[in-house]
Amino acid sequence: MLSLLWLIPTLPLAGFLVLALSGRYLGHRSIAVIGTSSVALPALIAILIGIDFIAAPPPGFVFRQEAWTWIAVAGFSPGIGFYLDALSLVMVLVVTVISFLIHLYSTEFMIGDDGYARFFAYMNLFVGSMCILVLADNLLFLYLGWEGVGLCSYLLIGFWYRDPANGRAARKAFIVTRIGDTAMALGLFLLFTHLGTLDIQPLMQRVMQQWPEGSELAILAAALLLGGAVGKSAQFPLQVWLPDAMAGPTPVSALMHAATMVTAGVYLIARTHVLFSLAPPVQLAVAVIGALTLLLAGFSALAQKDIKRVLAYSTISQIGYMFLALGVGAWSAAIFHLMTHAFFKALLFLSAGVVIMSLHEEHDIFRMGGLRKKLPVAFWTFLIGSASLAALPLVTAGFYSKDLILWQAWSSAGGNPWLWAAGWGGAILTGLYIFRVVFLVFFGEARAATPPDTRRPGLRITIPLIVLAALSLVGGWIETPPFLGNLTLFSDFVQHALPPARVVHDGKNDETILELLAIAASLGSIALAYLLFLRYPAFLHGLMLIPALARIRKFWHFGWGFDWFYEFLFVWPYLWLAYADRHDVIDNIYKMAISFTLRWLQKVDRHDVIDYIYSGLAELCLFLYRALSATQSGQVRRYAAAIAAGSIGIIFIGIFA
Amino acid sequence: MTMRTAEAIAAIPMHHGLMLAAILFALGVIGVLVRRNLIFILMSIEIMLNAAGLAFVVAGARWEQADGQVMLIFILAVAAVEVSVGLALLLLLHRRFQTLDADAVSKMRG
Numbered sequence: 072m073l074s075l076l077w078l079i080p081t082l083p084l085a086g087f088l089v090l091a092l093s094g095r096y097l098g099h100r101s102i103a104v105i106g107t108s109s110v111a112l113p114a115l116i117a118i119l120i121g122i123d124f125i126a127a128p129p130p131g132f133v134f135r136q137e138a139w140t141w142i143a144v145a146g147f148s149p150g151i152g153f154y155l156d157a158l159s160l161v162m163v164l165v166v167t168v169i170s171f172l173i174h175l176y177s178t179e180f181m182i183g184d185d186g187y188a189r190f191f192a193y194m195n196l197f198v199g200s201m202c203i204l205v206l207a208d209n210l211l212f213l214y215l216g217w218e219g220v221g222l223c224s225y226l227l228i229g230f231w232y233r234d235p236a237n238g239r240a241a242r243k244a245f246i247v248t249r250i251g252d253t254a255m256a257l258g259l260f261l262l263f264t265h266l267g268t269l270d271i272q273p274l275m276q277r278v279m280q281q282w283p284e285g286s287e288l289a290i291l292a293a294a295l296l297l298g299g300a301v302g303k304s305a306q307f308p309l310q311v312w313l314p315d316a317m318a319g320p321t322p323v324s325a326l327m328h329a330a331t332m333v334t335a336g337v338y339l340i341a342r343t344h345v346l347f348s349l350a351p352p353v354q355l356a357v358a359v360i361g362a363l364t365l366l367l368a369g370f371s372a373l374a375q376k377d378i379k380r381v382l383a384y385s386t387i388s389q390i391g392y393m394f395l396a397l398g399v400g401a402w403s404a405a406i407f408h409l410m411t412h413a414f415f416k417a418l419l420f421l422s423a424g425v426v427i428m429s430l431h432e433e434h435d436i437f438r439m440g441g442l443r444k445k446l447p448v449a450f451w452t453f454l455i456g457s458a459s460l461a462a463l464p465l466v467t468a469g470f471y472s473k474d475l476i477l478w479q480a481w482s483s484a485g486g487n488p489w490l491w492a493a494g495w496g497g498a499i500l501t502g503l504y505i506f507r508v509v510f511l512v513f514f515g516e517a518r519a520a521t522p523p524d525t526r527r528p529g530l531r532i533t534i535p536l537i538v539l540a541a542l543s544l545v546g547g548w549i550e551t552p553p554f555l556g557n558l559t560l561f562s563d564f565v566q567h568a569l570p571p572a573r574v575v576h577d578g579k580n581d582e583t584i585l586e587l588l589a590i591a592a593s594l595g596s597i598a599l600a601y602l603l604f605l606r607y608p609a610f611l612h613g614l615m616l617i618p619a620l621a622r623i624r625k626f627w628h629f630g631w632g633f634d635w636f637y638e639f640l641f642v643w644p645y646l647w648l649a650y651a652d653r654h655d656v657i658d659n660i661y662k663m664a665i666s667f668t669l670r671w672l673q674k675v676d677r678h679d680v681i682d683y684i685y686s687g688l689a690e691l692c693l694f695l696y697r698a699l700s701a702t703q704s705g706q707v708r709r710y711a712a713a714i715a716a717g718s719i720g721i722i723f724i725g726i727f728a
Numbered sequence: 729m730t731m732r733t734a735e736a737i738a739a740i741p742m743h744h745g746l747m748l749a750a751i752l753f754a755l756g757v758i759g760v761l762v763r764r765n766l767i768f769i770l771m772s773i774e775i776m777l778n779a780a781g782l783a784f785v786v787a788g789a790r791w792e793q794a795d796g797q798v799m800l801i802f803i804l805a806v807a808a809v810e811v812s813v814g815l816a817l818l819l820l821l822h823r824r825f826q827t828l829d830a831d832a833v834s835k836m837r838g
Binding site for chain 2: 203704706707708712715
């Protein structure tokens, strides 16, 4: 079964090719079948491979598959090779299974859209690129997938390209992530020039052998890779693209936030964890960036009106948790949260999509309300997703993963109370902002401008929602804290690829207290959301009358003004420079050198040697033509004269020569 | 050919015969070039052929070889063919253009 590994990225790419080339000739039904099956089969293969891998692990818990050598130039020979270990297995399972569910959902959700085939083609390419990214054996091949998801995010965010705003959002996402990608490319160059290979496993061994802990090169390389991860995963300071990326269709958001794009940075850091653990300052930076991002995004999420933007900020915030975990060395906790987050974030987006669709493209949560009875499926699934996001204790997957991160942020070698406190504060924010949405959208009285279209969503929408809801509930039970049975199936498995977190502050009392505090944060924030947004909304309205608070709210709403700041710092000066400089010296030089000189030369050189040669040639030809045509006059006597003259000439030559 | 005539011919210096042939040929050429009437042109060509034949005969007599006379027979045959074809063409031309002016029928059309 393991030998089928190469099919996992290949099938979605094949689906992309088929749809891209012949999509316009196919009917909706066949497009849906091709688009979905080219992701369903890899998901099936991934599950079978996963079962195989666990039942009969290959030697060293690693399976490699080399397809062919990509390039071979003077000692640089990256291959098209796939690498399967515990980490990439988890990733590939998450990517393919979640993508399959989102594809299935899209077949119904996107029906009637002009770009039905285009949509599935891009989505397949997205999944294929992501599979390449997580299965790549060397960093160059990984970078191919990395850029592939970047391209697909651009294509899909700008999917409804007729609206210029969508095109702007797509460009913004592309350019902002490109800043990170540039850093990452530099990091790859650095690694290759110093260590001579980009194959991940040999590279990590050489890193360990040649670079001492804390060496400058290690720090630089790790920092550059972190730049790439920050861009792709929308972390501070490159988080600005993700909220705008909501311009794409809702399933795209679900795919991008749950299974593909934004998890790439987390995966990259986990994949190169050896390098990062040799660069303690960078690792601290990872943790701090994560903590900072999760708080910033949490506050922003609290002030949004657009239901999808709440979820977008929520993603930024949750990826922040993963970075926090990566930063303190809790590798498997980060991947665990990545997995559970994929479940509940996909669920939240997809059920939000149902709400938006049934309210005729209404995004504003203040114009919803009271949808609990009218949209029961969306309500229950969104509620489960929200509970999981808010880490409702015991029953939800999000609880187990977030709890693990919080505990390790405190207890592990890289952790400290400040990071824990940030995570804990973020947990309160999470519960507040997501249950704010729940209470505003599904409870209270209906404020919708148009009555909801309560047509029952079909099976293709309902089944993914139910499956994801089930995963959001039970997905965490494979890893439980000590006071709940201390089950560590997930981290035991992932520890074949990632080292365990080094616990330095081990104390049963501490842990219990921290668990209780985390539970309190989760329950308390939900209760607070209930009080603030459902029970006593007047209190909040009263607070908003205070100008300072209203201004803060607006500040949060616009993402802490990062857009303004970047616009002010980079975009405007650049545009101004380009405008001011449109007649600068260089332009003038070009004008003089090229346009003026050429025109002068052209004028002067009307009758040069070459012109003479050509016109001389033309005249010679004309003369010869005349001469020859004169001999063909048809005048018999002239012919005779010519013959006589010729004969005389020949006789003279015969006599005198 | 009797002995006497052969002796009489041999008595004539060769360059006299050749001169005569040359003059006749030149007259023929001039006739071809200056006359416009096709019949005269044909006749001039005959004169040129005869001049050439005379030259052959003179040369044959000088070297006492029969070749010159053989060539004359050839030339006479060629002249006969030329005249018959030429006259046939003349008839056609005259029927078509009502003229025998060589310049008037100078337009060659397929």
